[in-house]
Amino acid sequence: DIQMTQSPSTLSASVGDRVTITCRASQSISSWLAWYQQKPGKAPKLLIYKASSLQSGVSSRFSGSGSGTEFTLTISSLQPDDFATYYCQQYNSYSTFGQGTKVEIK
Amino acid sequence: QVQLQESGPGLVKPSETLSLTCTVSDASISSYYWNWIRQPPGKGLEWIGYIYYSGSTNYNPSLKSRVTISVDTSKNQFSLKLSSVTAADTAVYYCARSPWGIVVDYWGQGTLVTVSS
Numbered sequence: 001d002i003q004m005t006q007s008p009s010t011l012s013a014s015v016g017d018r019v020t021i022t023c024r025a026s027q028s029i030s031s032w033l034a035w036y037q038q039k040p041g042k043a044p045k046l047l048i049y050k051a052s053s054l055q056s057g058v059s060s061r062f063s064g065s066g067s068g069t070e071f072t073l074t075i076s077s078l079q080p081d082d083f084a085t086y087y088c089q090q091y092n093s094y095s096t097f098g099q100g101t102k103v104e105i106k
Numbered sequence: 107q108v109q110l111q112e113s114g115p116g117l118v119k120p121s122e123t124l125s126l127t128c129t130v131s132d133a134s135i136s137s138y139y140w141n142w143i144r145q146p147p148g149k150g151l152e153w154i155g156y157i158y159y160s161g162s163t164n165y166n167p168s169l170k171s172r173v174t175i176s177v178d179t180s181k182n183q184f185s186l187k188l189s190s191v192t193a194a195d196t197a198v199y200y201c202a203r204s205p206w207g208i209v210v211d212y213w214g215q216g217t218l219v220t221v222s223s
Contacts, residue, residue: 043200089151089153
């Protein structure tokens with residue numbers, strides 16, 4: 001099984017901050033990584049696929065990078081609507097998700 | 107805009123089989139990959155498996171022995187069966203669409219299934 005580890009688990013930030021979330025895979029997954037945003041009581045929303053490809057309709061303040069075992073999701077300027085939980089997902093071998101990173105208001 | 111809607115019992119007894127159906131609207135099920143993903147209350151996401159409209163399937167190895175996903179193209183629906191459930195299977199179950207296999211671009215709203223006697 002490929003394990004996905006996100007850090008930090010919780011992140012406190014202010015509107016306008018640049019935010020970076022890290023996701024590490026237990027073995028190489030090439031660029032087969034996606035990022036999702038989830039708000040309470042709602043289904044997740046796809047932000048990024050193939051490590052760095054922005055999903056259609058998603059704000060360009062979201063960006064993804066990385067390959068192999070280390071990946072990052074960056075929010076360039078945090079907006080009020082961005083306070084949520086973020087998950088990475090590997091799909092190199094079956095699929096596993098990270099445990100989530102909650103972005104909360106500082 | 108693709109819409110997905112889960113339906114099925116919200117309460118299942120231990121050792122029984124959980125059965126859910128996902129109805130797809132405003133899109134044909136005869137393309138794409140159709141997934142089930144679950145989320146225990148307050149916890150993270152777990153991919154269960156997918157079916158291609160042709161009927162080929164791919165399941166999470168940790169659940170494979172208990173999972174069956176099927177598709178009914180005539181009804182534009184796909185279904186999940188999870189056998190021998192325990193309390194650990196209590197979760198919100200989402201049905202979802204993927205253009206390429208597992209990366210999901212459209213989700214249902216989710217349905218809570220509780221396993222309890």
